[in-house]
Amino acid sequence: MATDPSIRFRNKCAIVGVGHSRLGRVPGASALDLQLEAIKNAIVDSGVKASEIDGLLCRGPQDVYCNHQLVGARLGVNARFSTGVDSGGASQTLSVAFAVMAIEAGMAETVVVGFGGDSWSATHASEEARLANDTHAGKRPKEFGIEFGFTGAVAAHALGAQRHMDLYGTTRDHFAEIALVCRENALRNPDAQMKKPLTRENYHAANMIAAPFGVFDCSLRSDGAGAVIITSTERARDLRQRPVMIKGFGSHNNTRGWFADDNMVHTAAGPSGAAAYRMAGLGPRDIDIAQIYDCFTYMVLTEIEDYGFCKKGEGGAFVASGALRRDGALPCNTAGGLLSEAHVDGMLHICEAARQLRGVYPPDRQVKDAEIALVSGHGGNQVCHATLILGNA
Numbered sequence: 001m002a003t004d005p006s007i008r009f010r011n012k013c014a015i016v017g018v019g020h021s022r023l024g025r026v027p028g029a030s031a032l033d034l035q036l037e038a039i040k041n042a043i044v045d046s047g048v049k050a051s052e053i054d055g056l057l058c059r060g061p062q063d064v065y066c067n068h069q070l071v072g073a074r075l076g077v078n079a080r081f082s083t084g085v086d087s088g089g090a091s092q093t094l095s096v097a098f099a100v101m102a103i104e105a106g107m108a109e110t111v112v113v114g115f116g117g118d119s120w121s122a123t124h125a126s127e128e129a130r131l132a133n134d135t136h137a138g139k140r141p142k143e144f145g146i147e148f149g150f151t152g153a154v155a156a157h158a159l160g161a162q163r164h165m166d167l168y169g170t171t172r173d174h175f176a177e178i179a180l181v182c183r184e185n186a187l188r189n190p191d192a193q194m195k196k197p198l199t200r201e202n203y204h205a206a207n208m209i210a211a212p213f214g215v216f217d218c219s220l221r222s223d224g225a226g227a228v229i230i231t232s233t234e235r236a237r238d239l240r241q242r243p244v245m246i247k248g249f250g251s252h253n254n255t256r257g258w259f260a261d262d263n264m265v266h267t268a269a270g271p272s273g274a275a276a277y278r279m280a281g282l283g284p285r286d287i288d289i290a291q292i293y294d295c296f297t298y299m300v301l302t303e304i305e306d307y308g309f310c311k312k313g314e315g316g317a318f319v320a321s322g323a324l325r326r327d328g329a330l331p332c333n334t335a336g337g338l339l340s341e342a343h344v345d346g347m348l349h350i351c352e353a354a355r356q357l358r359g360v361y362p363p364d365r366q367v368k369d370a371e372i373a374l375v376s377g378h379g380g381n382q383v384c385h386a387t388l389i390l391g392n393a
Contacts, residue, residue, distance in 0.1 A: 006250075007278070007279055007281070009246075009248075009279060010247055010280060011245050011247055012232065013103050014232075014246060015228045015229070015230055015350075016231055016240075017042040017046025018042055019037075019044070020041065021035070022034070024120065024192075024220075026223035026224070030118060031116040031117050032060060034117075034118065035115065035227070036075070039071065039225075042228060047239050053075065053112055054077070054078075054081070056072055056082040056083075058116075059086075059114075059345070080108050081107040083098075087380045088379020089295060089346050089380075090379045090386040092115050092347045093350065096350065097251065097386065100246055111230045112229055113230060113350075116225030117222065117223070117343070118223045119223070120221045153295065156259075157298055158209075158296075159259075160265060163265055165212065170315065174315070176297075179203055179297050180198055180199075181324045181333065182339040183216075184325070185333060185337070186337075189341055189365070192342065193222055193224075193342045194340040213296060217296055217298070219337075219338035220338060220339065222343040224343075224344045226347035228354060230246070242392075244354045244390050246390060247390060248278070248387075248388075250272045250273065250276035250279065251385060252385050253380065254383040257383060263382075266306065267306050269387070272385040272387045273374075287330065287374045288331075288367065291352055291376070292337070292376050294338045295379070299378055300319075300324075300337075307374065307376070331367045333349070335351075353373035353375050354390060357370055357371070371391060372389065372391045374387065
């Protein structure tokens, strides 16, 4: 049997710096301001100098042209490798993979991966302010919108959730458990956007958005940013922090579409995760913590199945068992996720995984003996997926 060529990337690079900005409602700060705040915090955390950064994989709001160039100008660096990745919520996880490949190809030595957004401020500005701001020029009213009944990603994912419920008997109580876990974890996170406890009664009483999704099934509108700094394992050993090894990554894109085949139930997380497991030489049983892209509660449930943590159709029973809680079999979204920490397009999932593996948190937040983490990214009109497996040296 031929050796999988992807294993040459296993443990070749590490995350050496982690940073995030203020989160939630940050009026007066642009997406770029927040991104620079996160990157500067990551630089301080790592101990590298800004002048040593020669790779930029930085993404901002989708209508910002060449965001990575704006970041480079603000940092005052010329980068040998500089671009942005356009796969929606899969972009940040995929950017880590690209950083590793760039470093291994000799195209860069120290790479910043980051994302910044200001979706809370953008959606709470006046109409006049939105139209006057060139940043949001691409978001002018279109011919059809939510007033005609199709609520975009909410409605699309809701159809997937309804199909899963019909096929496997999944219930809204199963989705509620995911929302409750994320909120409970966010309450331990002093930087999280959501500060108010959530009960099962609150969940079921909330306004319906697109059946079966109520308010608490849907991720947040947030201002915020996150960043990590990646370099070779060899160089990482001489830096300030204990390196978090990049053990494996994979991607897959069901580009035939969310509504094609059975893609709403068997998502691209399956083949994406399989590729990451092969590269890392690990499997589902080796994962200690999971940071699962939770744009909607349903996506956590189906991704858990697709990643092999339980069989397809058994996700409801798995989450109902308490498996996702901090003391469960698979602690999940331990900072609160997109549902309760902040919606920063999955960048904070990477930051949280790295910090948990470093073991930097107090006992009420730290997952004991966490050695291996899985991070997922999902997006691009519901069809793009990327997976990252991190671990201690």
